[in-house]
Structures are given as C-alpha cells and as structure tokens.
Amino acid sequence: MSNDKPKYGSDVMVEVLRRLGVEYVFLNPGATLRGLHESIVNYGGNAKPEMILCTHEETAVAMAWGYYCATGRPQVAMVHDILGLQHATMAIFSAWRNHAPILVLGGTEPLEATHRRPWIDWIQSAQVQAELVRNYVKWDDQPMGLESAVESLLRGYQIAMTEPRGPVYIAFDAELQEAEVPEGFALPDFSRFPTPLPPAGNAQGVRRVAEVLARSEWPVLLVEGMGGSPGGTEALRSLAELLGAPVIAVGPAFSLSNHHPLNVTGASEEVLRDADLVVAVGVKHLEFMLKKAPAEPTEFRDLPGGHGGHMRYGFQSIVREGTPIVRIGLEDYAIRPWSEAQGRLTPADFPVLGHPPQVLQDLVQHCQGLAGGASFRRRMENRRTRVQQLHETLARNAEVELRERRWSTRPISTPRLAAEVWEAIKGEDWVLAHGSLSGWEQRLWDVEADRWVAAEGGVGMGMGAAMGAALAYRGSGKVCVNIQNDGDLLYTPGSLWTASHYRLPMLTVMFNNRSYFQDEGHQVVLSRQRGRPTETSAVGVRLEDPATDFATLARSFDIYAEGPIEDPDQVAPSLQRAIQVVKEGKPALVDTVTQGR
Structure with a gap:
C-alpha cells in the first residue's frame, strides 16, 4: 500500500476496501473500471x-463465493x-439464493451524457445498471459523489453481512x-460502523418449543448449514445429545459429523414417518424435505441413478398429517416478490424467527431445565438406542452397496470413485472445496467441520467456487479437493487458466458422465x-461424439492431468501422482469417466 494520501476517487475506494478487510478483487477487466483497476495496482x-484475473465474470463472482465459504470473509x-x-447475473442470483455476501462493484460509462464518447459509451450505458440484478441482490x-461512494461501500458491506446475508451491487x-x-x-x-449482530429468537417462542421437545416421543432435527456460523455445530450437537434425537442434515454444507451416532442422514423417510415433532433449523426448502416423489416407470427405476425427482407432480407427505x-x-x-424461491407455504406450528445457532443454544438451556424427570430420561435413552442402531445400519448398507454391487462396474461407479478418492486423501491434510459424488463422499469419508467447505452453486460455478476456496488455503499445505461435473466445467473452461496462473493447490476429480444426466x-x-420410445432419451443430452478429453484441456493450460480413465483399477495410482503435484503447490486434474450417478 502506498504511503501517499489518496489522490483520486478510485484511490479512496481502494482505501475503503482495505479498511473493510477485503483481501481479493476478482475481475475480468473493462474500461469503466480502469480507475479502480489502476488504483488497486499502483496506489494499493x-x-x-x-x-485475481478471471476469464469470465461468472467465475469472478463464484471465486468470491468460494473464498467466503472457506473463510467467512466477504470479497469483491x-x-x-x-x-x-x-x-x-447467474452467479449473483445463485449467491443471493444461498445467502452469500459478495460485494459486486461495477463501473458505468460517464453519467454526464455530454462527456461520453460517440457510440461505445452509449451502447454500454443503461438507466440504471442495477435493474439487471435488483430483484436478486439485497x-x-x-x-454520484465521493463521500456518498464511501458511504455506499460501508453500507453495502453492512447489508451484505447482516443476516440473512447476500450480495450487493454498487456501480461507480x-x-x-x-x-x-x-x-x-x-x-x-x-x-463506528460495525455489522449488526444477528437477531435472537423470541424468548416466549423458544420456551414453547423447548416444552414440546421435552414432551415428544420421536422429535426429528432437520438441519441445514449449521457449520456455516460460529457455534452452530456445537449447539446442534448439544441439543441432539441432550434429547437423544435423530439428526438429518440437508444439502452439502456441513452441519454434523457423519460419524456422530445421532446423524442418520440418508434415512430421512424412515426417520420422518414416525416423527411426532419435526424441528427444521435453517432449512431453505422445507416442503422438499417433508415430501417424497411418486413411484416412477419401471424403465427409469432400472437406470443407474434413477430417482423420483423427475416426476412433475404427485409428491406425497412423508410425515403423518398433523405432525407439529x-x-x-x-x-x-x-x-422477495420477484422470486418464488421460498417454495409453497408449509405449515409451521411453532415458527421462531432467529439466528439458528443462537436459538439452538437457548433451546439447550431451556431443555436442560426440563430434562430431570424419569420419563424424559427413559424416552431419551430409548431414542438414542434406536438412532444409534439406525446409524450403524446405514454404514453397513453403504459398504455392502459399494463392495458387492458397484465396485467393478464400468464406467466407474460413483461409490467406487468416492472410495478411491478417500483412500488417496485420508492420510493428507485435506479439505473438500466443492462438489459431490451423488452423496457418496458423505457416506464414505470422515466428514468433519474443518474438512468441509463444499461450496455449492448454480450450473457453471463449480470450478470458480472451488478455486476461491483453494485460494483461501493457498500456502497452508492443504490438499483442496474439487469434485467437478463435466457439463458444469464446459460452461467456463477458461477458469482453468486462473487455476494454473495463480498456482492454486487443488485436486480436481472429474465426475465425467458425459451427459447432462438429469435431463x-x-x-x-x-x-x-x-407411450413413446425411451431409447431416444440421450438425444440432445449426451456430451458424446466427441467426448471431451478434460485431461488434454487441462494440459493446454499447463495443469498436470491424467485421463480419461474408464478402468476403476487405474484411478488410485493416478490420484496418488496428482496429489503429489498438489502438495507442491500446483493444480492437478484427474479425468474419470463415470456412471450417470
């Protein structure tokens, strides 16, 4: 940082970003940002x-997202x-939908119209630019002035970081x-401009919830993203252990160790159908978690990865009618009125508006005062025994499916690939930066808070989110793992240039099913x-003829790569060689050709 006083407006803006703690600015350059660009380089x-130079703006926003997921610190x-x-726009929308605080800074052509160059400054101007994203930023x-620009940055940072968090857009x-x-x-x-503390739940409402929890025979804790806030996982674990209650984690974000005996994620239907109380904590799409899809045609059920989510309607409740x-x-x-992301209006007999970790901490305190009776202890012990048995059954079933049914299949099955990646990384200091192998990593790996970033995002954001997380861990010695869908990477293949140029220590394992398989x-x-032929289902969907050689693509960006690999027995040695490259502080990619799911 220069010791000189800021001389230009953009110098002041850079000084504000520095004081806000911004470490990185992800960008694809443009003339309306030349002032900020020059100040970052020469003043700052x-x-x-x-x-951090990106080859597409979607990658720039995704990297800011991934960095935040890894550190909890918002970037630009x-x-x-x-x-x-x-x-x-797609990345900004996904950040808004997932409550990711990102400062998106834009430049405008001269607002004084008489100062614009003919043609180019006019065709790139709009009244106002923010209309493009106003429906999905906070x-x-x-x-218009420098003092108000400083206030905008301060206010934008506060708003982005105030719960529920989300992106903001400021145009200069x-x-x-x-x-x-x-x-x-x-x-x-x-x-004098701190971020407000998140709101706690209403005290009377929390007490009512504690009372119904203490009386419940089979309460189910349905949770999402508890590891994303300080104290969230600890509060969840304390409440679950106090009650002996089953925990079902939603989504890829971390909530509770998969080895915890009360974690029965993967048995949601069996657990929820007997519930006499469902406690949903931080769950974005509650209706989806409480319903199951109707049965599908036999032809589709027999396909690898077939599941009921492809049916349009007819979803049925898992929980019994009237379950509180x-x-x-x-x-x-x-x-917001523009988006329907909130889903259908779902009954909530006991709604508590509050920051989930704080509400759970309060529930623990209240429930401790109600947990002294013999009846409570008997119900708690009975629940604990049943949940632990179910937890052990899930683990056994995963091993049986892996070893007896899907170990030697070709193309490579997702459980086999998950098992091979786990065998390769478990002796390393590793972290999952992004991605999933149809959930098998959560069944076979050791899922702990310090190992799990798992930044999710919309289509085309995977590599960017993974790179943002890898940037956060650059220099730490960690092996950052990115499970990368093939179709997703084809949206932003140029992102590999950024991974290579900035020496991001990331192991990318391709989930390459050569298809937009969902469709x-x-x-x-x-x-x-x-009543028509199903053999045509791959037309307009499969990514074949030609099949993309992601290893060759990666090597063109000077990234170490192996593949494509179709023989499951060849995965392990390739992963070992790639990990050695990552431990040297460079990216590596292993292109594995897989089953659909």
Whole structure:
C-alpha cells in the first residue's frame, strides 16, 4: 500500500476496501473500471486487496463465493458496466439464493451524457445498471459523489453481512473514479460502523418449543448449514445429545459429523414417518424435505441413478398429517416478490424467527431445565438406542452397496470413485472445496467441520467456487479437493487458466458422465408417459461424439492431468501422482469417466 494520501476517487475506494478487510478483487477487466483497476495496482500495490484475473465474470463472482465459504470473509467481484454485469447475473442470483455476501462493484460509462464518447459509451450505458440484478441482490446503489461512494461501500458491506446475508451491487461512475480528491476530504471512523449482530429468537417462542421437545416421543432435527456460523455445530450437537434425537442434515454444507451416532442422514423417510415433532433449523426448502416423489416407470427405476425427482407432480407427505412442525431460521426475511424461491407455504406450528445457532443454544438451556424427570430420561435413552442402531445400519448398507454391487462396474461407479478418492486423501491434510459424488463422499469419508467447505452453486460455478476456496488455503499445505461435473466445467473452461496462473493447490476429480444426466431422466419419464420410445432419451443430452478429453484441456493450460480413465483399477495410482503435484503447490486434474450417478 502506498504511503501517499489518496489522490483520486478510485484511490479512496481502494482505501475503503482495505479498511473493510477485503483481501481479493476478482475481475475480468473493462474500461469503466480502469480507475479502480489502476488504483488497486499502483496506489494499493496490488496487495490487500490483490486482483485475481478471471476469464469470465461468472467465475469472478463464484471465486468470491468460494473464498467466503472457506473463510467467512466477504470479497469483491468487479464487473464492467452492463456487459460484465450480464455475464455475472447467474452467479449473483445463485449467491443471493444461498445467502452469500459478495460485494459486486461495477463501473458505468460517464453519467454526464455530454462527456461520453460517440457510440461505445452509449451502447454500454443503461438507466440504471442495477435493474439487471435488483430483484436478486439485497441492495444496490449508484453514488454520484465521493463521500456518498464511501458511504455506499460501508453500507453495502453492512447489508451484505447482516443476516440473512447476500450480495450487493454498487456501480461507480467512471468519471467519479478518475476525478481528483477534493481538498480537505477525510474518511470516517470505520470503527463506528460495525455489522449488526444477528437477531435472537423470541424468548416466549423458544420456551414453547423447548416444552414440546421435552414432551415428544420421536422429535426429528432437520438441519441445514449449521457449520456455516460460529457455534452452530456445537449447539446442534448439544441439543441432539441432550434429547437423544435423530439428526438429518440437508444439502452439502456441513452441519454434523457423519460419524456422530445421532446423524442418520440418508434415512430421512424412515426417520420422518414416525416423527411426532419435526424441528427444521435453517432449512431453505422445507416442503422438499417433508415430501417424497411418486413411484416412477419401471424403465427409469432400472437406470443407474434413477430417482423420483423427475416426476412433475404427485409428491406425497412423508410425515403423518398433523405432525407439529417447528421452523427456526431467518428465511422469511429473505423473501422477495420477484422470486418464488421460498417454495409453497408449509405449515409451521411453532415458527421462531432467529439466528439458528443462537436459538439452538437457548433451546439447550431451556431443555436442560426440563430434562430431570424419569420419563424424559427413559424416552431419551430409548431414542438414542434406536438412532444409534439406525446409524450403524446405514454404514453397513453403504459398504455392502459399494463392495458387492458397484465396485467393478464400468464406467466407474460413483461409490467406487468416492472410495478411491478417500483412500488417496485420508492420510493428507485435506479439505473438500466443492462438489459431490451423488452423496457418496458423505457416506464414505470422515466428514468433519474443518474438512468441509463444499461450496455449492448454480450450473457453471463449480470450478470458480472451488478455486476461491483453494485460494483461501493457498500456502497452508492443504490438499483442496474439487469434485467437478463435466457439463458444469464446459460452461467456463477458461477458469482453468486462473487455476494454473495463480498456482492454486487443488485436486480436481472429474465426475465425467458425459451427459447432462438429469435431463435423461426427464426424457425417459415423459416418453414413457406418452407411450413413446425411451431409447431416444440421450438425444440432445449426451456430451458424446466427441467426448471431451478434460485431461488434454487441462494440459493446454499447463495443469498436470491424467485421463480419461474408464478402468476403476487405474484411478488410485493416478490420484496418488496428482496429489503429489498438489502438495507442491500446483493444480492437478484427474479425468474419470463415470456412471450417470
């Protein structure tokens, strides 16, 4: 950072980012950002924040997302006027849907119309740029002066980091960035603008929930993303152990160790159908978790990976009618009129609006005061015994399916690939940066909080999210693992340049089923319903003729790569060689050709 006072508006903006703790600015460059760009490099010395060059704005936003998932610290994605913003929209939408705080900074052509160049400055201007994303950011602004620009950055950071979190968009006039700082300009005292603490649940509501929990015979804790907030996993574990209650974790984000005897994720239908109380904590799509799809045509059930999610309607409740439901979280604060992401209105007999970790901590305290009687202890012990037996059964069943049914299949089965990756990394200091092998990594690996980033995202964001997490761990010696879908990487293949250029220590294992496989299921179901041939389900879906050689693609970016591998017995040695490269501080890719799921 230069010791000189900020001379230009963009210098001031960089100084604000530095004081906010921003470490990285992810960008694809553009003329409307040239002021900020130059200031980051020459005023800021390209350090805290440091620029990370991306080949697509979707990758830039995804990297900011992945870095936040790994560290809890929000970063900046810079996008050039309406062109870069349009490229970034899918990633911004996904960040909003998943409550990821990202500062998306844009540049505008001169707002004073008489200062615009003919043609180019006009065709890239809009009134106002934020209209492109206003429906799926928490807040947006287009400040006209330097003092208001500073306030916008401060306010944007506060809003992004206030629960429920999410992205914000701020557009800066190119002339404002390049104007000289007026005499006497001073920055405010940043210590006076802290991020608000998250809201706690209503005390009376929490007490009511504790009372029904203490009376329940078979309460089920349905949880999502508890590891994403300090104290969340600890509070969940304390409550589950106090009650002896089964825990079902939703989604890829970490909530509870898969080795905890009360974690019965994978047996949701068996657990929920007997529930006399469901406690949903931080669950975004509750209806989806409480219902099951109807039976599907035999032809589709027999396909590898076939499941009921391809049916359009006819979903049936798993829980018994009238089962009381507790809903804890802040999702209601995130509802917007444009998006229908909130899903159908689901009954919630005991709604508690509050930050999940805090509400669970309060529930533990209240339940401890209600847990002294013999009746409570008897029910708790009976539940604990039943849940532990179910936990052990799940583990045995996973091993049976892996070893006896899917070990030697070709192409490589997802459980076999998950097992081979686990065997390769379990002796290393590893972390899962992104991705999933149809959930098998959660069944076969040791899932612990310090090993699990698992940044999720929309289609096309996988490599970017993984790279953001790998950047966070660069220099730590960790082996960052990215389970990368083939179709997802084909949206942003240029992201491999960024991984190579910045020496990101990441092992990418391709989940290469050579298909947009989800849609094969849709085609099979609909063809069957219409009495038409199902053999055509791959037309317009399969990624074959040619099949992409991701190893050759990676090598073209100077990344160590092996594959394509179709023989499951060849996976282990390839992974071992690739891990050695990652331990040297460089990226590596192993292209494995797999079953559909």
